[in-house]
Amino acid sequence: MKQHKMSIWKKKGFLWVTLLFFLFSVALHWIFGWEVYQNEQEAHNQPVVVNEYVFEMMRDTMENWQSEFLQLIWQVAGLAILLYVSSPQSKEGDDRKEEKLDFIIRKLDPSNYNKLMKEWDEKYPKN
Numbered sequence: 001m002k003q004h005k006m007s008i009w010k011k012k013g014f015l016w017v018t019l020l021f022f023l024f025s026v027a028l029h030w031i032f033g034w035e036v037y038q039n040e041q042e043a044h045n046q047p048v049v050v051n052e053y054v055f056e057m058m059r060d061t062m063e064n065w066q067s068e069f070l071q072l073i074w075q076v077a078g079l080a081i082l083l084y085v086s087s088p089q090s091k092e093g094d095d096r097k098e099e100k101l102d103f104i105i106r107k108l109d110p111s112n113y114n115k116l117m118k119e120w121d122e123k124y125p126k127n
Helices: 013-043 050-085 088-108 113-123
Strands: none
Touching: 013 050, 088 113
């Protein structure tokens, strides 16, 4: 039986889309920031200095990163990771469900049980 392997682009699709949105928004932030910085410098008859702009934008970016990432994204993603992926309760629930299903299959079709389990283990290997 041929096992179809999903590409990393499909398997991690949400990650790639999120990364593209993030990079696009950071690029726009820096582009619009450059325009504002130039206008402010010209309004005050000051020279446009790239080094000053970079430090100002790094500060602004880090402030945004702190407020948005730490407060919202980390709460959502962090809780999902910590509570679901590494939680003993979530694994326990999955193991319990799997054992119940195995029991039902064994009772409904005892003669094909081993064959079915072998096929499913090959098709869906346990991590």
